[in-house]
């Protein structure tokens with residue numbers, strides 16, 4: 001079992017991960033509408049990964065005898081100005097998610113809930129990668145001078161991303 005507080009925090013995070021999927025799908029749609037189909041692919045895969053992050057939390061709550069609750073997912077702000085705007089919003093969003101994961105881990109430590117700490121460790125590592133990826137997109141486009149040629153080059157590179165399901169040992 002886990003505490004009611006931890007159950008509720010995990011359910012909140014499951015919703016936040018689904019929100020991330022929703023947000024990235026909105027970005028994928030924006031790229032598709034601009035014919036930047038490589039980035040559309042990249043963000044669609046990003047959304048799939050976020051859905052995995054959410055369902056891994058659902059699976060964990062069920063394994064430890066807690067309830068999986070399906071909370072309301074708010075609509076993302078889908079007004080994007082440019083690829084750079086999207087990359088910056090991606091980094092900003094991932095930094096917020098890192099803070100959420102840190103809050104969860106902090107609560108698990110306070111409660112001496114060792115199995116939840118072990119479960120959350122995967123998310124702690126994942127956030128390093130998520131922030132690194134978003135920073136990489138921003139830096140690369142900056143190096144290219146935020147130019148159209150740079151965007152097209154990066155779009156071709158983003159087209160090569162393939163979906164790999166997240167694998168995690170829970171409990």
Ligand code: OFO
Nearest residue numbers: 017020053097130
């Ligand atoms: Fe983007 O890592 Fe989950 O939310």
